[in-house]
Amino acid sequence: MIRLLSLSGSLRSASSNTHALFAAAMLVPHGVVVETYGEIGKLPHFNPDLEGTLPESIIDLRARVGQADGLLISCPEYARGIPGSFKNMLDWLVGSTDFPGKPVALLNTSPRASAAQAALKLVLETMSATLIPGACVTLDLLGKQTDPVAIVNDPVGSETLRQALRAIIDPILAQQAETLRAR
Numbered sequence: 001m002i003r004l005l006s007l008s009g010s011l012r013s014a015s016s017n018t019h020a021l022f023a024a025a026m027l028v029p030h031g032v033v034v035e036t037y038g039e040i041g042k043l044p045h046f047n048p049d050l051e052g053t054l055p056e057s058i059i060d061l062r063a064r065v066g067q068a069d070g071l072l073i074s075c076p077e078y079a080r081g082i083p084g085s086f087k088n089m090l091d092w093l094v095g096s097t098d099f100p101g102k103p104v105a106l107l108n109t110s111p112r113a114s115a116a117q118a119a120l121k122l123v124l125e126t127m128s129a130t131l132i133p134g135a136c137v138t139l140d141l142l143g144k145q146t147d148p149v150a151i152v153n154d155p156v157g158s159e160t161l162r163q164a165l166r167a168i169i170d171p172i173l174a175q176q177a178e179t180l181r182a183r
């Protein structure tokens with residue numbers, strides 16, 4: 001079984017990024033489970049002084065990242081950058097021993113949001129995530145109906161998501177098979 005953790009960079013209830021992640025969760029093949037992390041808006045502001053006595057919410061965040069075989073991230077662009085709440089979560093994960101090497105699929109719901117996407121890649125690479133090139137895809141949801149079912153029913157959008165999912169799932173499956181063989 002493969003466990004993917006989905007993380008949306010938007011706190012908006014009708015977020016296109018959250019809906020793209022829900023659509024991806026509807027498209028995963030049998031044997032893959034997508035868990036949604038919905039606590040980003042409740043995390044405390046990052047403070048290195050708290051690394052010694054971590055808040056419960058951060059222990060939980062790091063544990064959920066640690067239990068995941070890969071991360072699905074979709075994040076909007078605010079003022080040509082990463083939204084503060086999402087960067088805050090990433091800052092808390094810099095000190096996580098489970099984050100380095102974690103396979104990441106990076107979705108983008110707007111072709112205009114190139115600066116945030118570039119900044120996210122730089123930050124995630126700096127944190128030693130394994131960005132999967134074939135799983136870093138852009139959907140064009142600008143000005144479109146963005147409920148998850150509409151995304152799934154759109155042939156272009158759903159094929160883009162399927163490609164991204166295959167790109168992140170295949171190496172995880174290969175790694176799991178290798179681990180089993182080595183036993």
Ligand SMILES: Cc1cc2nc3c(=O)[nH]c(=O)nc-3n(C[C@H](O)[C@H](O)[C@H](O)COP(=O)(O)O)c2cc1C
Binds near residue numbers: 014113114
């Ligand atoms: C405060 C704010 C700043 C924004 N800045 C940008 C920007 O710099 N570039 C851009 O392409 N879109 C920008 N947008 C538009 C959002 O990225 C867009 O509405 C996106 O769909 C929001 O994601 P969501 O639907 O997941 O909430 C901004 C929106 C807000 C609210």
